[in-house]
Amino acid sequence: MNIYYIQTSKLNDFVSRFKKNHNVFSPYIKDPAVKEKDYFYKKSADTEPPLFNAYRVVEPLKSFFTYPDEKVTEYFSTGKNITDLVEKTIIFGIKSCDIVGHKIQDFVFLEGAEVDSLYRLRRENTIFISGDCTDFKEVCHCLAWDILPHPLLGFDLNLSPLNEGYLVEVGSIKGEELIQLGKEYFVQAKETQISARKTKRDNLIERLKKHLLPQNLVSKDTVQKLVREGYNLDTWHNFMLTCVECGGCNLICDTCHCFLLADKKENQINSKLKIWDSCLYANYARVAGGANPLKTRTRRLRNRFMKKFDFFVDNLGMPACCGCGRCIEVCPGKIDIREVLKDLAKKVTVKA
């Protein structure tokens, strides 16, 4: 696919063009004073330039496609279709980990026997403008799962900062069409620019490796065996002790997708709501009559790992973790996914 170059000021002009008929979301920094800055998404105002984020934002990408609590259909009435309300959206600031994690959401909602039509419409009406990572957070560990800190696939356009502008790699027909709508802003990238991009990317990978190597993290090809063989270990119990069942790890995870389908009646109209659920909640697996296969917190914590590292490896050929570290940051009990897996690794090896 094509690679272009655009100056920063021109990128702003280019993006402004689309704000009339698209919702454009871009990262911003809520508190610039903290040492490790956090980026959040907001809807970008008319003339506001998109901010380039050094690493992933706080909110998971899934939150553009499924909402914590939303009406998905009305029934027994002739109201208008929920799907009629979908708007065109452009999202800046997506990172490599987000794209990989989002494969899980796509697998769940777009594949299988039936397609979630609302999810599909939102997906079809959204343009992904990703970017290389130029820095990382302490919790970042994409490389441990063989995910590079710059996206290779799955974006419409990808930005790599270079001098006073960006290299813009096209990743889809949708992306190329977007460029053609403002082609006067772009020039073909030069070989020297592309090799400069490679140097920058390689440098970040080296820095990240230096950060991760001493952590001695579990690898992608051993993780399924590890959770299976460690099923009866005390790891789950030990890490559960500080879990307060807030569900934060699930809700902020870009691969977690569980929801409850609930019913509601308002003004004589029946509707079904999709509400994000968490397998750490006590009633997650409870059935009518009270039986609960996940009745202890230990089981629920283990369930989270079995789903990620056993179920999805079997069903999709990849673990449901992209190393974004959001669950580590959000956990009030300081439960660290890296440490849980390392504890299993230590004990499973000792046993063998």
Added chain:
Amino acid sequence: MKNIYKPIEATIEDIIVETSTIKTFVLRTSESFEFKTGQFVELTLPGIGEAPFTPSSDPNLKDKIEITIMNVGRVTSLLHNITKNTSLGIRGPYGKGYPLEQFEGKDVLTVGGGVGLAPLRSFLFSLFGDIDKYNKVVLRYGARTPNDIMYKESLLSWSKKKKVDVVTTVDVGDSSWKGNVGLVTTILKDLPVDLKKAISVVCGPPIMMKFVTLKLLDLGFKPSDIYLSMEKNMSCGLGKCGHCRIGRYYVCRDGPVFTYEMLKDIPDIWE
């Protein structure tokens, strides 16, 4: 584009009281609704809630669908309090159902516990409708007390059918009960089936399925010849909401009927 979460309307035509805690709801759907035996549906009490059930009627009846429901939880207790002509929502059918073609020419042992006889009634209707295809149908059913026995008249008429053998047991008898007293495993002795060509279909509470499975293995049934109904807390029915996972499977997508062969290496399946 189809909205997969939207139920169609079904009107309750009749309500049959089976026991003090179990009722059968006879539904007529506003659009055609077909299912294969063993598949399940999601039934909505409008504006209130939804729960998964496996129909208990003959899948060949095209104009109505019957669902037998025990009063055990929030939705089911409310369902037990509604009257004829109420509208419910129905979604589905979901899951794979029983692979009937694999049972042809076989001795089919059916083991039910409690309200687990409901899905099995639909299964038995399917077998009876095509009885020439099967060598023999054996039903072993256990209820808690004589008053908890469902489908009493059907059980009696089935036992008079050719090629069909029915035995019922109760955990606790009463003065009128002349039959076997004991758990359903106590009537799995001296089964009139030829193990070389027998398969078994089991449905009931998890604890019952566990002990029946162990008994059947003991009798010489292969794990691949034991079919179990694993009904968990399916919410969406579509393999999307995540609730009904067992190991690498979703009960709603890959089941609810599984062979024991598929499940035997997964921890905690009876929980």
